[in-house]
Amino acid sequence: MINVIVELSKYIILTLMIVYTFHCFYTVRQSDEEDRNELLRQQLLLIFFIDFTAFLVLYLKTFNFKIVEFYAEMLLFFAAIQILYRLLYKKASILLLNNMCMLLSVGFIMLCRLDISSAQKQLLIAAGVSAIALVIPVMIRKMRFLRRLTWVYAGIGIILLAAVFALARTSYGAKLSLLGVQPSEAIKITFVFFMASFLSRDTSFKAIVQVTVVAALHVGILVLSKDLGSAVIFFVAYLVMVYVATRNVGYLALGIGGGSAAAVVAYHLFGHVRQRVSAWKDPMAVYQNEGYQIVQSLFAIGTGGWFGMGLYQGSPESIPVVKNDFVFSAICEELGGIFAICLILVCMSFFLMIVNIALRIINPFYKLIALGLGVEYAFQVFLTIGGATKFIPMTGVTLPLVSYGGSSLLCTILMLAIIQGLYILREDEDEEFEKRKQEAIQRLRAGETINRTRQI
Template structure:
């Protein structure tokens, strides 16, 4: 009986995910506010039923009471987040909030299936980060001095990265964390704030040189620390913000050429870069060593097929570091390729919403922040999924909100809180524009009435 439930559950979970993904894109196009709110409520219901089905299956396969305890705690967390945002920020984007809850749900399901202790740690970190994130939107609206802290952002970022390079221990071939914290995750935010602050004041050649030097220091230290994934994310965010600010294709071309040259130099200078490229080119040739992870990942993806094997039916634990770098492969194996495609589309919906917010904000500082954070999010998703599927060499970054990683989850939730603050600012700008338009229309009508009175 349990095997029948498990088999049917994967189709139910897949159906719920497909409907949710459709809602992500259809809701954005919906102009009627009542209809849009109804679609957002339906998304919450879909998340609830997906979580209920998944955790029921995990419990039936393990009979571990901790699974039920974790499920209750998780649902309390989601309810608190949804209620508090509606109380404190009536103008917040509920679609962004729903997408955050959906991605966290997928991560919690897979982590609970792999290791309940890890899932519990992730939940505690997510709850703490969400508590901190509740004050960030109001900080974005009220603290106008954030734009003036340009060189403080740069100094903090470089000092923390240098401290990691000098003091951190090597883990999985790279220096990533200091006292259990990965500073590069937080520095993603300060780096974007630095670049946005600098370019919002001026975009002349002198400013470009200053920004390039600081960006080179960030990326260079990360490369020396062998944190290649973060280095690529920083570099991509800088290039996008540089091009948007200056609107000069030659800067973009020089940046791409410089990045390509740097990658070639890194290939010949650093052995770990050559190992990852070798594993990417032909993982079977180095299966016993650096190619083992990639081969196991591809086996898992192929085994899952379109519909997956069902929760607790596969062997994702055979993939090294599956909870961090290769959780996408575990999702493909047990929930299926179609579910994984829907997950990618939800991430794409996230990114498109951030870009839409950036395009509609008039303040250049906030516009660049939204674009920078959106670019970092998108490239982190691309690097994680691309590495797991052998599309690009593995860079060792996590899938935001889905993979296990305290620093990654916390920084992503804080980034989304900043985006929520920018969304609320955009709504304020729209209201102010509408108010001024109405006042101007009233003045025009008053002048017309006064003119008619004089003519009479």
């Protein structure tokens, strides 16, 4: 009977995920507020039923009561965050909030499947950070002096990265964390704020040179620390923000050329890079060593097929560091390729929403912040999934909100809280514009009335 439930569950979860993904894109197109709110409520129901089905299977396969306790705590967390955002921020983007809850749900399901203690830690971190993040949107609206802290952001980033390079121990071939925290995750935010603060005031050639020097220091320290995934994310964010701020194709071309040359130099200088490229080119040739991880990942993806093996029917634990770097492969194996594609589309919906917010914000400082954070999020998703599927060499970054990792989860939730603050700012700008428009129309009508009276 349990095997029948497991087999049926994967089709139920897949169907619910497909409907949720459709809602992500269809909701944006709804102009009627009542229809949009109804779709958002349906999304919450879909998340609930996906979680209920998945955790029912997890419990039936293990009869571990900790899974039931975790499920109840997770539901309480989601209910609290949904209610508090609606109470505190009437103008918040509920679609953005729903997508965050969906991605967290997928992560919690897979972490419970792989390691219940890791799932409990992840939930605790998510709850704590979300409580802090609730004050971020109001800070974005009220603290107008943030754009003047240009060199503070640069100093914080460089000092913290230098401390990691000097003091951190090497883990998996790279220096990543200091005292259990990965500072590069937090510096993604300060780096974007630095770039936005500088470029919103000045886009002259001299300013671009100064920005490039600071960005090069960030990326250079990360490369020396062998944290290549973060280095690439910083570089892409720098490149896109400079291009958008200046609209100069020459800077974009120089950046791409310089980045390509730097990649070649890194390949020849660092054996760590050569190993990952070798594993990417032909993992079977180095299966016993650096190719083992990617080969196991590809086996998992291929075994899952379109519909997946079902929860607890596969063997994702055979992939080294699966809950951190290769959680996407575990999802493919047990929940299926179609589910994984839907997950990618939800992430894409996330990014498109952030870009839409950036395009509609008038203030250039906030516009660049939204764009920079969106690019960092999207490129991190690309690096993680691309590495797991052998599309690109593995870079060792996590899938935001899904993979296990306290620093990544903390900074992603804070990043999304900043985006919520920018979304509310955009709504404020729209209201102010509409108010001025109505006032102008009233003045125009009043002027016409006076002219008619004079003519009479």
